[in-house]
Amino acid sequence: MSQIDIQESIYKRNDELAAELNQEFTCRGIYCVNVLGAPGVGKTSTLIRLLPLLNALAAVIEGDIESDIDTEKLKKLGIQAYQVNTHGACHLETPVIQQAADALGLKAGFLFIENIGNLVCPAEFVIGEHMKLLITSVTEGSDKPYKYPLAFEKADAILINKVDLAPYVDFDEAYYLKGVRALNPNAQVFRISARNDEGIREVATWLNHRARPEA
């Protein structure tokens, strides 16, 4: 069996497991969001602002190579959280999400999976989610859609975080959005600041509706 065959079968097996897990989540009334973004873009900070504004219970699976810093931060705020450490691996895969979801004993509501901070590899793997939420920031620069297209292509919603820092950096929003739209005409785009709460309510309203469109 060649390396390529093995890689293809890894993707295929993961896709099958992810589809099963997604169905299980759906049947149990759990709406699962796969949160993607580069290191330090503000994934945990955004969740801390966002979760209190959702209209259902929300739990978090925290993916990190090492450390439980973010899980401890969330737990201190009374948010149900579970740490997954990959000890080197650059993305999360479905089996570990299945285990974490079992360990959390989830009830109906939202499940956020904060993937490994990496704008490349996590975009290649579905892990049971109903949607992908990509977090980017003005401090990263406006050329990211052009350089890391897959994450932008796959995202259902894209947050532009740290807009409070926009006056101090050269973020060309028109150029950024042009890149986003060339890859993904349908993604919802929100300008937010996890530091001062700007735009967070709009994201929550959109997510509440997306998870329960009938409500």
Place this chain on the structure above:
Amino acid sequence: MSQIDIQESIYKRNDELAAELNQEFTCRGIYCVNVLGAPGVGKTSTLIRLLPLLNALAAVIEGDIESDIDTEKLKKLGIQAYQVNTHGACHLETPVIQQAADALGLKAGFLFIENIGNLVCPAEFVIGEHMKLLITSVTEGSDKPYKYPLAFEKADAILINKVDLAPYVDFDEAYYLKGVRALNPNAQVFRISARNDEGIREVATWLNHRARPEA
């Protein structure tokens, strides 16, 4: 052959090729720097400030998943640059560096390889370099050494970029440095701003000496 065997043999073969390429660089008087860092941390911007202060010719191999934005930027400034696109792959490996180095027709001096923007995978692969230069930033937060230890462990020098934004973010430098030192007691750490040139001369002086300690 199992997946793990194949992975081990990929690492081993890459290491052998990297050692050969490194020797070739050394013999030709080329000092090769593997530049690591997350997306948008300022790898290209730092090189643009740094290269004019070096005491030898410098060329750049630009690694990106897609786009030639950075190579075009460097060429417009008169810097010799060569674009490598991985079309999805999350890090650079030795064979493509060998090809790029041949295409550049390098003379003695510095060769900077700007790796894919990714704080995880590139740290696992040597690609012929004499040293690794890790670029981080105050806007990424101070917990990065704890979450992405391998890149910090392997770095010979670590730049803390975007210090001009320090007044507007909560970067805890003592906590960051404690994390760095636990992983890597010897790395040189520099505070820089590729926006306003702060600290760049100190990095250049250190690199000039590192590349030619006898000079």
